[in-house]
Amino acid sequence: MPTNDTVDPFLAAAINTLQTNKRLAERAVEQVDDAGLRKPLDANTNSIAVIMKHVAGNLLSRWTDFLTTDGEKPWRDRDTEFVDDGWARDELLAYWERGWQCLFDSLNSLSSTDLERTVFIRGEEHTVPLALQRSLGHSCYHVGQIVQLARVMAGDNWTTLTIPRGQSEQFNAKSWGQGGTPTIVESGP
Numbered sequence: 001m002p003t004n005d006t007v008d009p010f011l012a013a014a015i016n017t018l019q020t021n022k023r024l025a026e027r028a029v030e031q032v033d034d035a036g037l038r039k040p041l042d043a044n045t046n047s048i049a050v051i052m053k054h055v056a057g058n059l060l061s062r063w064t065d066f067l068t069t070d071g072e073k074p075w076r077d078r079d080t081e082f083v084d085d086g087w088a089r090d091e092l093l094a095y096w097e098r099g100w101q102c103l104f105d106s107l108n109s110l111s112s113t114d115l116e117r118t119v120f121i122r123g124e125e126h127t128v129p130l131a132l133q134r135s136l137g138h139s140c141y142h143v144g145q146i147v148q149l150a151r152v153m154a155g156d157n158w159t160t161l162t163i164p165r166g167q168s169e170q171f172n173a174k175s176w177g178q179g180g181t182p183t184i185v186e187s188g189p
Contacts, residue, residue: 010115014132015107021143022100025052027161028150034089036153047084048149049092054081055142056099062121062135063106067114071121071131103135 029037029048040047046054057078062071087095115128126134151158163171 010129011107011110014136015104018100018103018107018136018139021140024161025143025146028147029093031154031158032150033153036150037089037092038084038086039153041149041152046082046145048146048153049087050082050084051142051145051149052092052096053085053087054078055139056095057081058138059099059103059135062131063103066106066131067117067119067128070123071119072123107132 029052032048037049038047040050057076058081061073061076061078064073110128117128118125119128119131120126121131121134147161
C-alpha cells in the first residue's frame with residue numbers, strides 16, 4: 001500500500017519525466033520548418049505532425065475522466081490520428097498542448113488512495129501506476145521519434161538538445177568541477 005512518503009515522489013518523478021520529454025519534443029519541433037513537420041521519411045513512416053497528433057489523441061483519450069471511464073474513449077478515432085489533416089503549425093501545437101494538459105491535470109489531481117485503484121484501457125485492468133507507466137513509455141517512445149525526425153529535417157541547421165558530440169568531458173568538468181567526475185559521499189554506518 002503506497003504512503004504519502006512514496007506517492008508524492010513517484011508522481012513527482014513521473015510528471016517531471018513527462019514534462020522534460022514534452023519540452024524536448026517542442027525544442028526539436030521549433031527547429032523544423034512547416035514543410036518539415038509534414039514530411040515523412042518514406043511512405044511507411046509518419047511525419048512529425050502525424051506523430052504529434054497521435055500523441056495528443058492518445059493522451060486525451062487515456063486521461064479524460066481517467067479514474068472513471070475506459071482509457072479508450074468511444075469518441076476517439078485512432079486511425080484518423082495517422083492522417084495528416086494539413087493543420088497549421090499553431091493548430092497542431094494547440095492540439096498537442098491540449099493532450100498534454102489533460103494528462104498533467106489528471107496526474108496533479110491524483111491522491112495517494114487513487115494510486116491503489118484499478119482503471120481500464122481497452123477493457124484491460126491496470127493499476128493506476130501501471131497505466132501511468134504505460135502512458136509514460138508510449139509518450140517517450142514517440143518523443144524519441146519526433147526528435148529523430150526533427151534532427152533529419154533540420155539538417156545542418158540542427159542545434160543539439162543535449163550534450164553535443166565530443167563535448168562530454170567539458171560538460172562534466174563544468175557540471176562537476178575540475179576533475180570531471182562527481183564526488184560520491186557514502187552514507188550509513
